[in-house]
Amino acid sequence: MNQDLLERATARPAATRAYIVDCDVHITARSAADLYPWLPACWRQHVEAIGPHVRGGLYNQEPHPRMMARGMRADAYPEEGGPPGCSLPLLQRQHLDPNGIEFGMLIALGRGIFEERNQHFAEALSCAINDWQVERWVDQDRRLVAAIIVPQEDAEFAAAEIERRAPDARFRQILLSPKAQEPLGRKRYWPIYAAAERAGLPVAFHPAAMGGGHPSAGAGWPTYYLEEHNTFGTIMQGVLTSMIFEGVFERFPNLKVVSVEGGFTWAPSLSWRMDKHWSRLRAEVPHVRKPPSEYLRGNVWFTTQPMEETRKQAQLRDVIDWLGWDRLMFSSDYPHWDFDDPRYAFKIQLSDEERKKVFSGNAKELYGLP
Amino acid sequence: MKLPFRGAVDCDIHPAAPPMSALLRHMTDYWSDQLHNRHVDRFGFTMTSNNPLLPIHGRPDWKPKGGVPGSDMAMLRTQALDAFGTDYAICNIIHGAVALFNGDMASAILGAFNDWVAKELLPTDRRLRGSIVVSLQDPKLAVAEIERLAGNPDFVQILLPSLGEMPIGRRIYWPVFEAAARAGLPVCLHAGGLYRQAPMGNGWPSYFVEDYVTQSTGFEGALVSLLAEGVFQKFPDLTFVLAETGATWLPPFLWRQDKMWLGVRTELPWIDRIPREIICERVRLTLQPFDAPSDPTLVERVLDHFGTDEILLFSTDYPHWHFDGEDVIPEGFSPELIRKIAIENPYATYRRLQKPNIATPAASELSV
Numbered sequence: 001m002n003q004d005l006l007e008r009a010t011a012r013p014a015a016t017r018a019y020i021v022d023c024d025v026h027i028t029a030r031s032a033a034d035l036y037p038w039l040p041a042c043w044r045q046h047v048e049a050i051g052p053h054v055r056g057g058l059y060n061q062e063p064h065p066r067m068m069a070r071g072m073r074a075d076a077y078p079e080e081g082g083p084p085g086c087s088l089p090l091l092q093r094q095h096l097d098p099n100g101i102e103f104g105m106l107i108a109l110g111r112g113i114f115e116e117r118n119q120h121f122a123e124a125l126s127c128a129i130n131d132w133q134v135e136r137w138v139d140q141d142r143r144l145v146a147a148i149i150v151p152q153e154d155a156e157f158a159a160a161e162i163e164r165r166a167p168d169a170r171f172r173q174i175l176l177s178p179k180a181q182e183p184l185g186r187k188r189y190w191p192i193y194a195a196a197e198r199a200g201l202p203v204a205f206h207p208a209a210m211g212g213g214h215p216s217a218g219a220g221w222p223t224y225y226l227e228e229h230n231t232f233g234t235i236m237q238g239v240l241t242s243m244i245f246e247g248v249f250e251r252f253p254n255l256k257v258v259s260v261e262g263g264f265t266w267a268p269s270l271s272w273r274m275d276k277h278w279s280r281l282r283a284e285v286p287h288v289r290k291p292p293s294e295y296l297r298g299n300v301w302f303t304t305q306p307m308e309e310t311r312k313q314a315q316l317r318d319v320i321d322w323l324g325w326d327r328l329m330f331s332s333d334y335p336h337w338d339f340d341d342p343r344y345a346f347k348i349q350l351s352d353e354e355r356k357k358v359f360s361g362n363a364k365e366l367y368g369l370p
Numbered sequence: 371m372k373l374p375f376r377g378a379v380d381c382d383i384h385p386a387a388p389p390m391s392a393l394l395r396h397m398t399d400y401w402s403d404q405l406h407n408r409h410v411d412r413f414g415f416t417m418t419s420n421n422p423l424l425p426i427h428g429r430p431d432w433k434p435k436g437g438v439p440g441s442d443m444a445m446l447r448t449q450a451l452d453a454f455g456t457d458y459a460i461c462n463i464i465h466g467a468v469a470l471f472n473g474d475m476a477s478a479i480l481g482a483f484n485d486w487v488a489k490e491l492l493p494t495d496r497r498l499r500g501s502i503v504v505s506l507q508d509p510k511l512a513v514a515e516i517e518r519l520a521g522n523p524d525f526v527q528i529l530l531p532s533l534g535e536m537p538i539g540r541r542i543y544w545p546v547f548e549a550a551a552r553a554g555l556p557v558c559l560h561a562g563g564l565y566r567q568a569p570m571g572n573g574w575p576s577y578f579v580e581d582y583v584t585q586s587t588g589f590e591g592a593l594v595s596l597l598a599e600g601v602f603q604k605f606p607d608l609t610f611v612l613a614e615t616g617a618t619w620l621p622p623f624l625w626r627q628d629k630m631w632l633g634v635r636t637e638l639p640w641i642d643r644i645p646r647e648i649i650c651e652r653v654r655l656t657l658q659p660f661d662a663p664s665d666p667t668l669v670e671r672v673l674d675h676f677g678t679d680e681i682l683l684f685s686t687d688y689p690h691w692h693f694d695g696e697d698v699i700p701e702g703f704s705p706e707l708i709r710k711i712a713i714e715n716p717y718a719t720y721r722r723l724q725k726p727n728i729a730t731p732a733a734s735e736l737s738v
Contacts, residue, residue: 067634183572183580216571217591218584219563220536224598226627226634227537227591231571233626234587238570245580265622273616273661274583280426280691281579308625311646311677315621318671338633 015100018143020342021363023303024206024260024331025091025104025144027137029129030082034136038128046121054115055212063221064228068337076335084335088140095334096143099342102360103369105331106146107175107206107260108133113151114177114208122151123161130165138170145367147175147204155188159195166199172367173201173258177208178239179216185239185246193252202256202301202366205239207232236262237270240296244274247287249295256366257300261333264302265310268322271296297324301366303331304358305340313348325354329363372696373684374705376455379716379723382560382613382656382685383450383459386422386441387415387466388486396482396489401475415466415479419531419562419569424578429691439689443494450688451497453696458716458723459688460499462529462560462613463487469564473507477515480505484519492524499723501529501558506543513549520553526720527556527611533563533588539599547601551608554721556654559592561585561614586619586661593649594627600640602648609719611654614687616661621675624649650678654719656685657711659692660700669702683719684712 029035032047039047052059061070068074069084076084076094085091096104108129116122126149133146148165150158165171174196182188184205196203215221216231236259249255259267274292278285302323310316320328332340342359350358363369390411394402405411422428428439432449440446451459467479480503487500502525504512519525528550536542538559550557562585568574570584589612596602596610627645635641641648662672676682686698699708717723 067637179572181573183570183575186576214571214573215567217537217595218567218569218571218588219533219538219591220567222537222591222595222598223540225637226598226630227594229630229634230590230594230623230626234584234590235571237587238572238575238584241570241580241583242572242575245575245577245583263622263626265625266619269586269616269618269622269661270583272618272663273586275663276616276659276661276692277426277579277582281424281577281582283425284577284579306629308622309629310621310625310675311628312674315675318675319622322668 015098018100018102019360020099020101020330021103021360021369022101022332022334023105023258023329023363024107024305024333025095026085026333026335027091027106027108027133028083028085029132030086035125035128035132038131039124043121043124052112053117054112055117056115059112064225066225066337071337073335073337073339088137091334092141095332096141099332101143103363104144105172105367106133106137106144108147108149109206109208113149115212116151119151119154123154123157126151127161130161134168134170145172145369146170147173148201149175150192152176152189152192153181155191159191162192162195162199162201166201171201172369174203176203176205178205178235178262179208179213181213183238183242185242185244185248187246190248190251193248193255197252197255202258204258204260205236205262206260207235207262232261233263233266237266240270240300241274244292244295245285245288247285249299250287250289255299258303258366259300260303260331261305263306263308264304264323264328265308265319267296267302268319301327301329301362303329304345305331305333306338307340307345309347316348325357326362328358329366330359371699371701373454373699373712374708377457378454378684378712379720380450380454380456380459380686380688381611381683381716382462382658383446383688384440384690385443385446385461385463385491386438387463388483389414392490393479393482393486396485397478401478404475405479417464417466417469417562418565419581420464421578425691426582427690429689432689432691446688447495450686451495454686454698456497457726458497458499460501460526460720461487461491462501462558463503464560464562465503468503468505468531470505471507473505473511476505476507477511481515484515488519488522488524499526500524501527502555503529504546506530506534506546509543509545512546516546516549516553516555520555523722525555526722527558529558529560531562531564532559532585532592532612532615533565533569535564535566537595538592539595539597539601541599544601544604547605547608551605556609556611556719558611558613559589563588586616589615590619590623593623593653597627597641597645597648598638600638602652603640603642609652609654611656611683611719613656613685614659615655616659617655617657617682618661618672620655620681646677650681653681654683654715655681656683656687658685658687658698659690662700664701666702669700673702673707679707679710680715682711683716
């Protein structure tokens with residue numbers, strides 16, 4: 001299946017007009033050595049002598065192995081070697097050019113900084129990744145913009161890194177893992193939100209902690225990848241629930257949050273459930289002054305991939321009507337196996353206005369892109 | 371709106387658990403001595419997820435003065451049974467012994483509890499039906515308890531908390547499902563958890579309201595576990611009832627499973643059909659707390675998303691507070707759907723229930 005896609009994709013000519021903003025493009029270093037130019041000598045030594053120390057049982061593959069090519073498009077392995085997502089020419093040839101990508105938001109998940117238990121190492125790595133992604137990617141192709149990587153368990157360090165990078169327009173958001181040590185509304189993470197709000201940069205959550213942290217299903221660890229994949233959605237629901245009920249959006253009313261690759265059709269149901277139970281349990285959370293759905297509607301954006309497919313087309317339209325057409329942004333997840341091709345992602349007919357919003361306008365407004 | 375007819379089956383009500391002092395006489399001397407000497411009998415067995423102080427767990431006009439909600443059986447008869455013209459109500463009594471780590475102790479307490487239900491609670495009103503409560507610490511003990519009680523027709527299902535120690539579909543639990551299937555009893559997963567781990571994959575939330583909102587994500591985990599492990603294929607006659615979950619999360623969950631399954635089905639070759647077909651056939655959800663806004667047009671759209679009228683089961687969730695007065699049915703439900711969820715679906719799910727031939731001698735009048 002992967003191989004068939006390869007032939008079609010490489011045969012496709014460049015799009016005549018670039019008009020799409022892709023909110024989820026993955027890049028990775030070919031190896032840790034790629035980061036050495038920005039990594040202090042002691043940490044280069046650490047890479048070689050000690051290596052990663054992560055929260056999961058495996059560090060060089062997932063405890064829920066993916067169904068094909070380690071979760072990658074099999075055609076996305078560069079001919080010159082290295083993992084998918086490490087080659088700019090291939091990204092250009094395979095995705096940016098043929099699919100008419102005007103802007104691509106880089107989501108650099110590699111090197112496991114979200115899972116690294118040695119916080120000092122995570123700090124050094126995240127700074128190096130930030131330098132690497134702007135110099136090796138954004139500066140080489142101005143369609144690309146970057147997300148600031150921060151070691152979220154040390155919120156003070158993370159806030160300082162955000163402040164240091166914020167004036168650099170090559171960065172357009174901050175990237176966090178939805179699976180932290182504590183639910184993400186807890187106060188220990190507030191310095192990150194304060195810095196994000198001050199800088200006017202959205203905070204994006206992208207599933208990153210494969211097999212690490214708290215048991216992912218709420219009742220232990222799932223067995224199969226099908227189950228693990230479902231937790232990308234439930235964990236994102238946990239992030240939003242925590243942020244809303246901890247009062248993050250009361251304290252930081254201008255904070256913008258992006259849920260990436262967590263699905264979106266559950267969001268209306270979540271907002272109804274939050275409102276219903278908040279109305280009974282308000283005494284417990286007096287700091288939550290508005291119905292929770294209002295924070296979700298006002299402060300949260302969603303990306304499309306993996307595009308959810310309703311049983312009937314009108315049902316997807318219902319869901320987006322409830323969610324808000326101004327809150328949904330196209331994402332492809334290149335070069336992952338469940339990549340959404342912008343031409344086929346939507347099974348419903350979109351009006352020109354809807355298409356413009358979802359494929360470009362909403363993201364340009366959120367990220368301040370020209 | 372109110373139920374427009376009598377004769378409903380209420381698939382989720384909550385009489386309060388009895389005090390331990392009422393259970394000691396149903397135990398062996400060893401266990402009654404143990405619980406007495408260790409002072410276990412001096413305290414309740416209240417689960418954190420079932421805190422009776424919370425407004426959501428006790429409707430103001432349904433709370434006995436000075437008592438725990440659901441502890442006054444006369445009130446329960448009037449308010450939960452008569453008021454809704456109920457023919458049967460299934461008692462899902464939340465007993466905290468399921469959270470004990472010592473499986474033998476849990477089994478002794480729950481065995482006594484199930485006997486108390488059979489001998490002291492259910493005989494007080496012929497409309498009441500019971501759920502066999504078992505601990506899964508040692509599945510063999512759970513199987514023995516199901517076999518011990520399966521002959522009593524007043525028990526209509528097995529009751530488990532939705533968030534256990536491991537995902538519920540895991541093979542270690544299959545003997546319990548086998549026993550339930552053999553006895554013709556559905557397995558009910560009720561909202562609430564042992565809190566062996568954080569109830570969300572993100573960690574421990576601060577507030578009860580977060581626990582309650584994210585219960586549905588625990589149910590997603592339970593359902594996808596049952597699906598992925600192949601429980602629906604292995605036990606083709608077993609029905610799972612999800613109680614007190616909310617409902618509107620289910621269609622998005624099914625959409626997601628349908629699409630994902632197409633992508634990863636080689637991992638799970640035993641799943642022989644599109645997930646929504648399997649789940650709509652084999653899984654039922656109780657009505658309350660129904661989690662859509664009170665806009666009938668929107669509710670109609672949400673109901674269309676389910677794509678079936680067979681999945682919901684009527685429930686009041688008495689004495690929990692999700693609606694006021696007798697307005698237990700959300701606006702937007704059609705008369706045909708109300709009949710399905712209140713009568714046809716429960717009788718199809720709970721084969722042990724026989725439609726009564728005589729009218730119930732309930733007191734209150736229902737407006738139509």
